[in-house]
Amino acid sequence: MEKNLKEYWSKNVTFMSILLVIWAVVSYGCGIIFVDALNAVKISGFPLGFWFAQQGSIYVFVCLIFIYYAYMQKLDREYDVHE
């Protein structure tokens, strides 16, 4: 049981870390650090870096939370800690 909970927790932390890396890459990477490079690319009327900063990052944020929710639903059941 003890070992199971440890495993549950470390899976949770690993998955969470992956999502946080994506979170940082879209906002701080695409939206801020590499904005000049990405602005050279245009999609329809949007310079890509600008689009990430004002639109794309927000869409990704919403998706990340729902993905985490779905993953944890599964994980909670797998380790039998769901409510």
Next chain:
Amino acid sequence: MSILTWTYIMVGLTFSLYIFIAWISRVRDTKGFYVAGGGVPPLANGMATAADWMSAASFISMAGLISFLGYTGSIYLMGWTGGYVLLALLLAPYLRKFGKYTVPDFVGDRYYSDIARVVALICAIFVSLTYVCGQMRGVGIVFSRFLEVPVNTGVLIGMAIVFFYAGLGGMKGITWTQVAQYTVLIIAYIIPAVFISMKITGTPIPQIGFGSHIQEGQYAGQFLLDTLDKLNHDLGFTAYTQPGAKSMLDVFCITFALMVGTAGLPHVIIRFYTVPSVRAARLSAGYALLFIAILYTTAPAVAAFARYNMIDTINNKPYAEAPSWFKNWEKTGLIAWVDKNNDGIIQYRAGKPFKGKPKFSGKTGPLGQKLVKNPITNSPNELYVDRDIMVLANPEIANLPAWVIALVAAGGLAAALSTASGLLLVIASSIAHDLYYRMINRKATEKQRLLVGRIMIGLAVCIAGYFGINPPGFVAQVVAFAFGLAASSFFPIIVLGIFSARTNREGAICGMLAGIIFTAAYIINIKFMGGKPWFMGISAEGIGTIGMVINFIVTIVVSSMTKAPPKEIQDLVNSIRTPRGAGAAVDH
């Protein structure tokens, strides 16, 4: 029907709805009062959180700010949404499992210390009070502009309404009115945006529209953003879609401080105590951000449309032919024009037309323009436009029907009232629960505690109202404080409290104090004493990021050098890591 009649109808209807909801959701126990009985469904909590979070600033000011800042305005868009990812992944589910009433509850219990509890309590009150003053002012301003009553009367009406539903229903009343307020504010924001997007680009979806072609006029066939880049460049501003207004490091730090600050704001965190389970906490964070994103992805489109409309309709146009909205807003002092070269034509350029906000001399110029007393600058710019009018004036600029303009007024009020009520509850619960019940009178009965809670709401409403009527000059400056302090105080110790069982009382207290003192000193030095941003050029708005890092380091180092927390605390940490067994929020 006139705009005024429509506004009275819209505001009257929405206010009656809030009062009706408050009456059906009135409460009789502290659990209902503090955490809405712990039974709010995730979807409703998501809407309530979104309304709670989106204030008068989001609704009225943000698009205007972005309109003037262009790319750099993204700090607000990313900063005020990205924090929800941190909240959903790092905080909400665990705080829900912990299941108490307030943020100081968690800090005090997890760090088995009343000192930590008091530090958290003071921060929570300070952050919330800072925030709420601005909301009351927002209520007053919307009233005065759209209902033509004095600002002070507007504030008093707002106070009465908030006191009624927050005092009667506590968290439960607030939650259900916020659900209604979200609906009102999002409709009020989207409808004008869709109209304007159709008008300029022919696309009904604003999020797509601002990346499309302009339909008519001299720029027809060009991409809107290309046109804005070019216009900005020609008038001497930084290109609209390009960085440049602030250094990259500063943009980075401000965005980060806003994100972390959002995740650490007590009135946002407290909302996750109201849902029935850990699963619901995770899900409702997703709904909350989804509902927020609807407004936050529309705002940059509104900003771009407003910028284009403004330049296109007034720049290099004779004042005599200026549209009527221009003259209406000139009357309120939010637009002013100084004809520096006496050609009778409005020249809009980069730079300030004159020093400070316009002070009219009471005289009018040869063309009927109101003259200002302010010292004139050398800049070729002749036009002063207050950024706050962008959202409010947009429907008029685009010639939308009267009912749409009235709807915007009701939306602005909904945004300000919903945020104000959430903040007032945090202030009341901090004093009535954390201070009175947890520290002064542990034997207080349910009835006494409920009464104290209601009295505190009343008191907080009065304080907020006072500052709404007599706004301290520093309100704008202290907003940096609210986020800076939330980022540098709560966030690190709550995260460590969950993810590191080794973090102890000594570490948390030292870390919080180090973070707060550094951040507060830096902000006070810049904002009140005219100091320079000495730390790598990071502005006061972004310094919370550094304060947070300091808090993390100090907490970890001090914890590792002092003795581990007691066994029962380590058990507590283990128990909040798994969802099972999360009953409704309890009192202890």
